[in-house]
Amino acid sequence: MNNRFQSIFIIIFVFVLWEVLTHALNIKWYLLPPPSMILGSIFQNFSSLMESMLVTLKVTLIALSMSVLISVSLAILFYLSKILERSMMPITVVLQVTPIIAIAPLISIWVDSSEMATLICAFLVAFFPLLTNTITGLKSTEKNHLDLMRLYRANKLELMRFVVLPNALPYFLSGLKISTGLALIGAIVGEFVIGPISGHSGLAYRIIESGYQLEIPKMFSSVFLISIMGIVLYNVVRLLSYYILKNWHSSYSHTD
Amino acid sequence: MSLRVLSDSDRRSKLQTDQEKVIAQLHQVSKKYKGAQSNALENIDIDVFQQDFLSILGPSGCGKTTILKMMCGLARPTSGRIEWPTSNFQNSPQNPANLSFVFQEPNLLPWMNVYENIKLPLKILKEDNYRADEKIYEIINLVGLNGFERYYPKQLSGGMSMRVSIARALVTQPKVLLMDEPFSALDENRRFELSQEILKIKKEKNLTVVYVTHSIYESVYLSDRIYVMQSHPGKIFKEFDFAGIEKNEDYRFSSEFFEQVKIVSDSLKGVKFE
Numbered sequence: 001m002n003n004r005f006q007s008i009f010i011i012i013f014v015f016v017l018w019e020v021l022t023h024a025l026n027i028k029w030y031l032l033p034p035p036s037m038i039l040g041s042i043f044q045n046f047s048s049l050m051e052s053m054l055v056t057l058k059v060t061l062i063a064l065s066m067s068v069l070i071s072v073s074l075a076i077l078f079y080l081s082k083i084l085e086r087s088m089m090p091i092t093v094v095l096q097v098t099p100i101i102a103i104a105p106l107i108s109i110w111v112d113s114s115e116m117a118t119l120i121c122a123f124l125v126a127f128f129p130l131l132t133n134t135i136t137g138l139k140s141t142e143k144n145h146l147d148l149m150r151l152y153r154a155n156k157l158e159l160m161r162f163v164v165l166p167n168a169l170p171y172f173l174s175g176l177k178i179s180t181g182l183a184l185i186g187a188i189v190g191e192f193v194i195g196p197i198s199g200h201s202g203l204a205y206r207i208i209e210s211g212y213q214l215e216i217p218k219m220f221s222s223v224f225l226i227s228i229m230g231i232v233l234y235n236v237v238r239l240l241s242y243y244i245l246k247n248w249h250s251s252y253s254h255t256d
Numbered sequence: 257m258s259l260r261v262l263s264d265s266d267r268r269s270k271l272q273t274d275q276e277k278v279i280a281q282l283h284q285v286s287k288k289y290k291g292a293q294s295n296a297l298e299n300i301d302i303d304v305f306q307q308d309f310l311s312i313l314g315p316s317g318c319g320k321t322t323i324l325k326m327m328c329g330l331a332r333p334t335s336g337r338i339e340w341p342t343s344n345f346q347n348s349p350q351n352p353a354n355l356s357f358v359f360q361e362p363n364l365l366p367w368m369n370v371y372e373n374i375k376l377p378l379k380i381l382k383e384d385n386y387r388a389d390e391k392i393y394e395i396i397n398l399v400g401l402n403g404f405e406r407y408y409p410k411q412l413s414g415g416m417s418m419r420v421s422i423a424r425a426l427v428t429q430p431k432v433l434l435m436d437e438p439f440s441a442l443d444e445n446r447r448f449e450l451s452q453e454i455l456k457i458k459k460e461k462n463l464t465v466v467y468v469t470h471s472i473y474e475s476v477y478l479s480d481r482i483y484v485m486q487s488h489p490g491k492i493f494k495e496f497d498f499a500g501i502e503k504n505e506d507y508r509f510s511s512e513f514f515e516q517v518k519i520v521s522d523s524l525k526g527v528k529f530e
Contacts, residue, residue: 151329158380162380249366
């Protein structure tokens with residue numbers, strides 16, 4: 001609890017310092033607006049910003065669910081079939097190492113629906129850490145646990161259910177922590193390149209808009225909201241992971 | 257009666273008189289690992305009699321564990337054969353319901369609590385029926401785990417984890433219990449405590465136990481018979497019989513016990529122990 005207060009205190013301190021310095025050094029508001037002005041801008045444009053936030057949130061969450069579904073299925077397939085892994089893993093690596101900003105224009109040409117195109121961008125960025133982490137988790141099953149299952153002549157399904165999948169869970173969850181942030185980044189980058197999603201602009205498009213109209217505080221408020229979203233999403237996953245693993249995993253000591 | 261070394265002819269006569277009590281027999285079993293130059297195990301002959309407490313004593317790396325793994329089907333002999341005179345079993349001898357294995361480490365599944373860990377074999381063997389809970393709680397009582405049912409493995413001490421491991425092995429009501437140095441990671445007191453309980457459980461459940469260890473004290477304290485092994489290649493070079501010696505709590509502190517430890521130790525001169 002002490003640590004939490006400490007970090008909140010530091011955040012408040014940074015904002016206060018920012019506020020004071022922008023006034024004291026007489027920094028132009030269109031270069032760096034003080035926090036109070038950003039906050040004012042959020043309240044001024046509250047309904048439109050919230051609407052945009054929901055658009056971005058929706059893309060992020062759908063892309064993240066898609067990543068979870070597809071990467072876990074692929075990981076299990078790769079675990080069961082070495083041939084499949086050897087032949088398909090390189091493709092996923094290519095998709096991962098090619099910068100999304102370079103593929104996004106192509107996707108927007110190939111896919112008619114702007115919503116689908118943005119989703120694909122976010123998905124492509126988010127799914128790789130989930131895939132590699134889950135595969136590592138599946139493969140790191142202890143030999144003794146497998147022997148135990150063999151002793152009782154467990155079938156493949158029981159082997160997966162009782163041993164292999166639970167063993168992969170912590171790895172999957174740590175992949176999920178990374179991918180949640182990446183899905184948000186993918187959604188923002190996608191919208192930057194592809195444009196508003198079926199006529200509704202998300203937070204990324206608000207940044208571009210405000211840039212055109214030189215509404216710098218509004219631009220900052222969009223950025224601010226994106227960060228808040230990222231922090232909230234990350235913490236939701238962190239808590240989820242805590243409640244799933246706290247009883248048994250060594251990364252959480254049972255005394256706290 | 258007291259401790260004696262069995263010669264080949266003693267063995268043959270014992271086999272003849274106790275023929276119907278034989279539960280498992282290893283005939284000239286050898287094991288060679290892929291890519292290895294020489295045999296890991298060579299011409300192992302072991303007879304397991306009903307309700308025997310049999311120890312396999314030997315230095316680390318002599319292949320004791322491999323013998324157990326071959327007995328329960330986790331490894332295959334390169335040559336030789338393992339027989340289970342089936343008259344002693346209801347169905348297939350290596351059926352997991354007849355044979356249980358206690359690993360060197362507790363080998364519990366960390367994502368399951370004590371109760372779920374013990375229940376796991378019943379689930380896999382499709383015996384997860386209305387009688388399952390009765391069986392599980394009987395075993396929990398027997399090994400002294402009352403009140404720990406909802407604990408997770410990481411909350412348990414080494415000794416407690418081993419109790420869960422033993423309970424899991426017993427829940428299928430096996431005839432034969434194979435134990436692979438189960439207490440080697442525990443401190444002296446815990447070791448003694450659990451050895452005592454194994455003797456008690458063996459008596460209560462009419463179990464046959466095959467116990468692998470590198471501790472001379474432990475093997476003398478627990479066993480009716482001891483096979484002593486040497487390594488490189490793993491071979492049996494002596495067999496001790498404790499026929500008629502009552503192994504109770506007093507035995508551990510009797511002069512008889514220490515004499516017998518000395519006899520077994522002397523026989524091991526020249527064999528490297530760790």
